[in-house]
Amino acid sequence: MRTRMSRAVTGLSVLALGVGAAVVGATLPAQAEGLTLSVDVSQTVRPATQVAAGGLYGVGSDTQPTTDMLLPLNPTSFTQPAPGTTHLGNGATEPCCDSMDVGQNITRAGAQQFIRMPDIYPTFPYDWQGWDDWEAKVTKQVNDRLERTDLTNVHGWELWNEPDWTWDTEEAGSFNDGWTRTYNLVRSIDDVTPIVGPSPSVYRHDDMLDFMTHARDTNTLPDVIVWHELDDGNWNAFDDHVADYRAIEESLGIEPREIAINEYNSFNEMDIPSVALHWMSVFERHGAREAHRAYWFEAGTFDGLFTVDGNRPTASYWMYRWYADMTGNIVQTTPESWIDGVASYDSSRQIVNTIFGGDWGDNTVDVSGLEALGSQQVDVTVTSTPGSGRNTAVEAPTVVSETTMDVSGGQISVPVDDMDATAVYQLLITPAGGPTTDWQQVYEAENATVVNANTFGSDSASNGYYVGQIDGDADMRSDSFVDFTVNVPAAGDYTMTIDYANGTGATSTHGLATGGAxxxxxxxxxxxxxxxxxxxxxxxxxxxxxxxxxxKGAPNFDGGTGYAELDRITLS
Structure with missing residues (x-):
C-alpha cells in the first residue's frame, strides 16, 4: 500500500463490516438518535453534475470496467496515469490504467480525465532520476497525447502528485521552482490543455499561500486548483479549506479558479458508504467542481464500486447509482450532528431525490418546499444499502418503506427508524401516483458533460441554467461539445427536441452523433x-x-457553422 496510509489512522474504533471486510481506525459516531436532516426543495445550490462521481485509477482498461458498467454511474471525471506509464500502484505486479489506453472508454461513458504525469515512474514515492530524465519523460508524454487526435476529454495535465512529501528537494531543488520549470515545458509543447495542481496530500495554508504567490509571480498559475482530502473523518474541514483558499486568491489578486479534489476518502473509511456520503455532501455544498474517489485497492474497480471477482456491485455502488440519477438541481440540505445528505429536485418529472445517512437509531428527514410538486399528497419511498464493504457483492438495495403522506404547508417529516451509521439511505418523493413521466425525457445541458464550454444562469432558461460559449473546433484539445447521457426504455427512433439560442442573425449548425457518424x-x-x-x-x-x-467541433466532424447555445433536449 502507499506509504501515506500510516498518516491516516486517527480514529479509535474497529468496526466489522460484513464478510471479508474490516475497517480499522474508522471515524464513526457513538450510538445516537433523534436527529434531523433538513431538505429545502425551494433553495437551489447548483445544477446536478455528480461532482463526487469520479475516481483515481478508476478505469483499468478499455474494457474494465466496461462502458456499459460505467454509464449508469454517470461518472464526471477520473485521474489516470501518464501515457506509457510504468507505475505499479498499491501492490500491482504490472502497470495499468494508461490514460491513452483508457481514454475512449472514459469518453464513451461521458466523463473526462486528468493525466497524472509523475506516475510515469514505477514506484511510489517517486524515484527522482534527475532533470534531464524528467524533462524527457514530460516531453514524451505530451507528444504521445498530441498524437492521439481521436481522443477528446483530457481536461488537465497534473504536473506532480503530493509534492509535500514526494518531491525530492535535495536533488531537484524547491518544488515551486520545479513547478515553474515543468509548467513552462508543458506549455512550450501544448498551450491548450489546462494545467492542474499543486495536488498536495493535505491542505495547508502556508504551503498554498507560498505556492500561489510563486505561481502568480512567475505567470505559472494552475488553471484548476487541486488538493487531496484523505484524513479520517475530516469532511467538516472542507468548507474551511475552500474559504481559506478563496481568501488567498483574493489577497493575491488572482481570479478565482475552479477546485478539484482528485483523491478523497481515507484508507480506513473507503468502504463505508456513509463516509463517502459525507464527502459527497460537502463537495456539493461548498463548491468543488469535481472529486475522485481515492485509489487504495485494486485499480479498474471504480475504487471499490465493483468487486474484483466478477465485477458485481458493492454496497457503495448503489449510493453512487442513486447519485447518478440526480437530475435538475442540487437543493439545500442542512445536517444535524452526523446526519447529512445530498438532495436534488427535477422539475420535469417532479422528483425529489435525497441520499442521507451517517448515524444510528431513529431519525427524521424533514422536507420543505414541496409546493413545487403541486400535490397535497406525495408517494414516499425509503431504500437502503448496507455498510458491507468492497469484498461483498450487493445485488440490489433494500426497500425500507413505501407510503403516501399528506403535505402540510409544503412540508413532510419522514421518520427512518433503526438506522445503521455505516449504511446509506435514499428517500424518493413524487406526487401521489408517481413522477410525471415513466422515464427521463428532459435532459438539461447544464447536467450534461460540458467540454470546452461554460454554464450560465438565466431566468429565461429551463431549470435556470444553459450552456454557452460552445465555440471551439480547432482540434481534439479545444473542440467544444455537450455530451448528454440518456436512458431510454426501448431501442428505436426518437424525436429529440433541442431548445437552443442563436443570436448570430444567420443559421448556425452543430454536429450530432449518437455513437456513429x-x-x-x-x-x-x-x-x-x-x-x-x-x-x-x-x-x-x-x-x-x-x-x-x-x-461545434469534434474528431470526425469538420466543425459547425456559426454559434449556438444549448438549454436542454427532450426525447419522445
Missing part, C-alpha cells in the same frame, strides 16, 4: 443570445444508456 443540426436565428426556441431532429437510440453529442 455525425449528422448536422441546423439552428435558425432566435431573438438573441439566451432567448430560446426549439427544433426537432430524429435520433436512433439503443435500449438503455446512450451518449448524444452536440458539437
Amino acid at each position: 455525425f449528422t448536422e443540426v441546423s439552428y435558425e436565428p432566435t431573438a438573441g443570445w439566451g432567448q430560446f426556441e426549439s427544433t426537432d431532429v430524429t435520433v436512433s437510440l439503443r435500449e438503455g444508456y446512450n451518449i448524444i453529442r452536440l458539437a
Whole structure:
C-alpha cells in the first residue's frame, strides 16, 4: 500500500463490516438518535453534475470496467496515469490504467480525465532520476497525447502528485521552482490543455499561500486548483479549506479558479458508504467542481464500486447509482450532528431525490418546499444499502418503506427508524401516483458533460441554467461539445427536441452523433443570445444508456457553422 496510509489512522474504533471486510481506525459516531436532516426543495445550490462521481485509477482498461458498467454511474471525471506509464500502484505486479489506453472508454461513458504525469515512474514515492530524465519523460508524454487526435476529454495535465512529501528537494531543488520549470515545458509543447495542481496530500495554508504567490509571480498559475482530502473523518474541514483558499486568491489578486479534489476518502473509511456520503455532501455544498474517489485497492474497480471477482456491485455502488440519477438541481440540505445528505429536485418529472445517512437509531428527514410538486399528497419511498464493504457483492438495495403522506404547508417529516451509521439511505418523493413521466425525457445541458464550454444562469432558461460559449473546433484539445447521457426504455427512433439560442442573425449548425457518424443540426436565428426556441431532429437510440453529442467541433466532424447555445433536449 502507499506509504501515506500510516498518516491516516486517527480514529479509535474497529468496526466489522460484513464478510471479508474490516475497517480499522474508522471515524464513526457513538450510538445516537433523534436527529434531523433538513431538505429545502425551494433553495437551489447548483445544477446536478455528480461532482463526487469520479475516481483515481478508476478505469483499468478499455474494457474494465466496461462502458456499459460505467454509464449508469454517470461518472464526471477520473485521474489516470501518464501515457506509457510504468507505475505499479498499491501492490500491482504490472502497470495499468494508461490514460491513452483508457481514454475512449472514459469518453464513451461521458466523463473526462486528468493525466497524472509523475506516475510515469514505477514506484511510489517517486524515484527522482534527475532533470534531464524528467524533462524527457514530460516531453514524451505530451507528444504521445498530441498524437492521439481521436481522443477528446483530457481536461488537465497534473504536473506532480503530493509534492509535500514526494518531491525530492535535495536533488531537484524547491518544488515551486520545479513547478515553474515543468509548467513552462508543458506549455512550450501544448498551450491548450489546462494545467492542474499543486495536488498536495493535505491542505495547508502556508504551503498554498507560498505556492500561489510563486505561481502568480512567475505567470505559472494552475488553471484548476487541486488538493487531496484523505484524513479520517475530516469532511467538516472542507468548507474551511475552500474559504481559506478563496481568501488567498483574493489577497493575491488572482481570479478565482475552479477546485478539484482528485483523491478523497481515507484508507480506513473507503468502504463505508456513509463516509463517502459525507464527502459527497460537502463537495456539493461548498463548491468543488469535481472529486475522485481515492485509489487504495485494486485499480479498474471504480475504487471499490465493483468487486474484483466478477465485477458485481458493492454496497457503495448503489449510493453512487442513486447519485447518478440526480437530475435538475442540487437543493439545500442542512445536517444535524452526523446526519447529512445530498438532495436534488427535477422539475420535469417532479422528483425529489435525497441520499442521507451517517448515524444510528431513529431519525427524521424533514422536507420543505414541496409546493413545487403541486400535490397535497406525495408517494414516499425509503431504500437502503448496507455498510458491507468492497469484498461483498450487493445485488440490489433494500426497500425500507413505501407510503403516501399528506403535505402540510409544503412540508413532510419522514421518520427512518433503526438506522445503521455505516449504511446509506435514499428517500424518493413524487406526487401521489408517481413522477410525471415513466422515464427521463428532459435532459438539461447544464447536467450534461460540458467540454470546452461554460454554464450560465438565466431566468429565461429551463431549470435556470444553459450552456454557452460552445465555440471551439480547432482540434481534439479545444473542440467544444455537450455530451448528454440518456436512458431510454426501448431501442428505436426518437424525436429529440433541442431548445437552443442563436443570436448570430444567420443559421448556425452543430454536429450530432449518437455513437456513429455525425449528422448536422441546423439552428435558425432566435431573438438573441439566451432567448430560446426549439427544433426537432430524429435520433436512433439503443435500449438503455446512450451518449448524444452536440458539437461545434469534434474528431470526425469538420466543425459547425456559426454559434449556438444549448438549454436542454427532450426525447419522445
